[in-house]
Amino acid sequence: MSDIIINVQNVSKSFGGVQANTNVTMQVETGGITGLIGPNGSGKTTLFNSIVGYHPIDGGSIQFEGQEISKLPVQQIARRGLLRTFQQTRIYGAMNGIENMLISLPHRKMKIWDALKTYTREDYERADHLLEFVGLYEKRMLKSGDLSFGQQKLLEFAMALMNEPTCLLLDEPTAGINPTLINGLIDRLKRANTEFGITLFVIEHNMRVIMNMAETIYCLAHGELLAQGTPDEIQNDQRVIDAYLGAH
Amino acid sequence: MAKNKTILYAAILAFTFIAPFAFPAFGTQLATLWLMIIVALTWDMTGGQMGYNSLGNIFFYGTGMYVAALISIGMVYDIGDYTNAAGGGIYKFTDLQYFGGLALGVLGAGLFCSVVAVVIGYLTFGLRGPYFAIGTLGVAIAAGELVSNWDWVGGGQGIALPVYPGDLDTGKIFFYFLFAAVGVSTFLFAKWLYGTRFGAAINAIRDDEEKADAMGIHTLRYKLYTWAMAAFFVGLAGGISAFQLIHFEPLESAYQTINLGIFMVVCVLLGGKGTLWGPVIGAILFHLFKEVTWNYLLGWQWVALGALIVVTVVYFQDGVMGYLMHRYPELFGIKVDEKTREEVA
Ligand SMILES: Nc1ncnc2c1ncn2[C@@H]1O[C@H](COP(=O)(O)OP(=O)(O)OP(=O)(O)O)[C@@H](O)[C@H]1O
Numbered sequence: 001m002s003d004i005i006i007n008v009q010n011v012s013k014s015f016g017g018v019q020a021n022t023n024v025t026m027q028v029e030t031g032g033i034t035g036l037i038g039p040n041g042s043g044k045t046t047l048f049n050s051i052v053g054y055h056p057i058d059g060g061s062i063q064f065e066g067q068e069i070s071k072l073p074v075q076q077i078a079r080r081g082l083l084r085t086f087q088q089t090r091i092y093g094a095m096n097g098i099e100n101m102l103i104s105l106p107h108r109k110m111k112i113w114d115a116l117k118t119y120t121r122e123d124y125e126r127a128d129h130l131l132e133f134v135g136l137y138e139k140r141m142l143k144s145g146d147l148s149f150g151q152q153k154l155l156e157f158a159m160a161l162m163n164e165p166t167c168l169l170l171d172e173p174t175a176g177i178n179p180t181l182i183n184g185l186i187d188r189l190k191r192a193n194t195e196f197g198i199t200l201f202v203i204e205h206n207m208r209v210i211m212n213m214a215e216t217i218y219c220l221a222h223g224e225l226l227a228q229g230t231p232d233e234i235q236n237d238q239r240v241i242d243a244y245l246g247a248h
Numbered sequence: 249m250a251k252n253k254t255i256l257y258a259a260i261l262a263f264t265f266i267a268p269f270a271f272p273a274f275g276t277q278l279a280t281l282w283l284m285i286i287v288a289l290t291w292d293m294t295g296g297q298m299g300y301n302s303l304g305n306i307f308f309y310g311t312g313m314y315v316a317a318l319i320s321i322g323m324v325y326d327i328g329d330y331t332n333a334a335g336g337g338i339y340k341f342t343d344l345q346y347f348g349g350l351a352l353g354v355l356g357a358g359l360f361c362s363v364v365a366v367v368i369g370y371l372t373f374g375l376r377g378p379y380f381a382i383g384t385l386g387v388a389i390a391a392g393e394l395v396s397n398w399d400w401v402g403g404g405q406g407i408a409l410p411v412y413p414g415d416l417d418t419g420k421i422f423f424y425f426l427f428a429a430v431g432v433s434t435f436l437f438a439k440w441l442y443g444t445r446f447g448a449a450i451n452a453i454r455d456d457e458e459k460a461d462a463m464g465i466h467t468l469r470y471k472l473y474t475w476a477m478a479a480f481f482v483g484l485a486g487g488i489s490a491f492q493l494i495h496f497e498p499l500e501s502a503y504q505t506i507n508l509g510i511f512m513v514v515c516v517l518l519g520g521k522g523t524l525w526g527p528v529i530g531a532i533l534f535h536l537f538k539e540v541t542w543n544y545l546l547g548w549q550w551v552a553l554g555a556l557i558v559v560t561v562v563y564f565q566d567g568v569m570g571y572l573m574h575r576y577p578e579l580f581g582i583k584v585d586e587k588t589r590e591e592v593a
């Protein structure tokens with residue numbers, strides 16, 4: 001089982017009367033791309049939030065690299081190299097693209113005296129390189145709050161890469177992205193996985209995207225695990241089809 | 249551009265040196281101006297750069313006064329006996345005792361305030377927005393009350409320190425240069441700090457602390473360090489004030505929440521929050537305004553001051569620097585997307 005990086009066992013989470021996750025069990029394999037789908041409100045973001053320590057869970061266990069993390073605060077989990085992007089995107093709107101990148105340098109690798117240094121040439125080069133990678137190099141000097149939603153998503157993705165995570169949870173990375181750019185983004189996500197060696201766990205509404213990328217897909221419905229399997233198995237699973245049809 | 253800056257800095261430094269000799273009548277006011285600059289710059293370290301608006305920084309000023317006084321007295325006499333006699337003139341200090349006590353007292357005040365900032369910060373940095381402001385204000389008010397009921401340190405009477413051992417005018421210049429030295433150091437320190445990764449991290453905390461957490465930044469640690477740095481300089485300033493004032497008491501001069509405690513915030517708002525020069529400009533404008541109204545509008549000075557605060561907070565929140573940045577973004581290296589600019593226009 002050493003090739004499992006995130007191990008979620010029987011996790012439940014409710015908000016008042018709303019049971020957002022019920023006994024969810026799933027595994028994310030080291031080095032791969034795992035997908036998480038489900039109709040609106042099925043509890044996908046809630047599960048991500050539980051994994052990264054955003055809120056305490058009601059029951060169950062979450063392990064990262066073999067260690068229990070369900071009681072750790074957000075920052076400590078982030079410093080272990082498990083990072084997330086937000087569905088609503090969170091960037092520093094008042095800063096420009098470069099500043100957003102520089103602030104995302106991995107602080108887990110920084111001692112206090114490192115923090116008291118100014119940014120190095122390498123830091124700037126890395127920032128430029130990753131901005132180029134997501135296609136935002138031209139916009140790097142602009143105030144990030146002025147970028148479009150899709151561009152902000154790309155910036156947030158680049159910021160996450162700057163942080164050098166071992167595992168990255170992406171909450172709907174293609175939402176709001178110009179459809180003509182989606183193929184390019186799929187390509188970049190795959191390259192982040194293969195070239196940078198980052199394990200990806202991706203929530204996605206766009207079926208074409210997720211079927212194209214993921215090796216394993218989990219499907220949630222009403223907070224419970226409905227199905228799991230390869231893209232082919234999921235696509236042909238009658239329960240999944242019904243859940244999506246029923247939701248619309 | 250770089251050359252212009254060097255000239256500007258040189259001019260300011262030259263003025264700093266000449267001012268007390270050129271305007272001897274204003275020696276004390278000029279010293280107070282530096283004090284305002286110090287407390288404004290340090291307030292902005294947490295308030296402007298980190299997004300934590302403390303109303304309790306005056307706590308470090310008052311505590312700095314007491315710590316400096318107690319160290320310098322305690323090195324020579326029994327503190328209880330000394331305060332019991334209210335300083336009483338019987339207690340003599342040699343030059344060495346005076347200056348040695350001042351040096352160690354002021355330095356000790358800064359260090360002590362740094363440590364206390366970490367402790368109080370640990371308890372209060374869980375609070376956000378107005379709760380943090382009120383929480384820290386509470387600390388300052390409580391400290392003032394506690395100290396005024398603590399007889400060992402002079403209670404409500406306060407403490408009288410020895411007088412500067414030289415003639416009065418030299419004394420004024422001496423304190424002016426002490427404040428100026430701390431002021432310049434504070435400015436240079438802030439200028440350096442804001443250019444580091446540390447500076448960027450506290451800006452990130454201000455702009456979106458939750459995101460900073462999610463990126464693995466040691467948010468609490470940075471908040472504590474920042475406040476400790478601010479408290480250090482405020483503590484130094486408090487320590488110098490104690491010797492400059494000679495006699496001080498807890499509520500009106502040390503823990504003066506409604507005077508200096510609020511003024512420092514107004515200075516920063518007036519000059520421009522979250523900028524290096526804003527607090528300096530704000531302190532100068534505020535101090536001028538205050539001196540003028542206190543001299544020419546006596547009886548109405550508090551009304552005028554209140555009006556200034558209201559106008560600043562309601563109509564001029566971004567201050568002088570904010571206004572300039574908005575008006576001339578190119579001067580500050582800010583790029584505006586032509587498209588968005590057209591949309592806004
Ligand atoms: N902080 C919260 N407080 C109360 N209820 C919440 C909270 N977060 C989520 N919920 C509820 O939990 C359920 C699951 O929400 P969640 O955001 O996890 O769904 P999702 O699968 O991410 O949906 P979407 O596809 O729309 O993003 C919903 O009913 C939602 O209203």
Ligand SMILES: [Mg+2]
Pocket residue numbers: 044045046087171
């Ligand atoms: Mg969601």
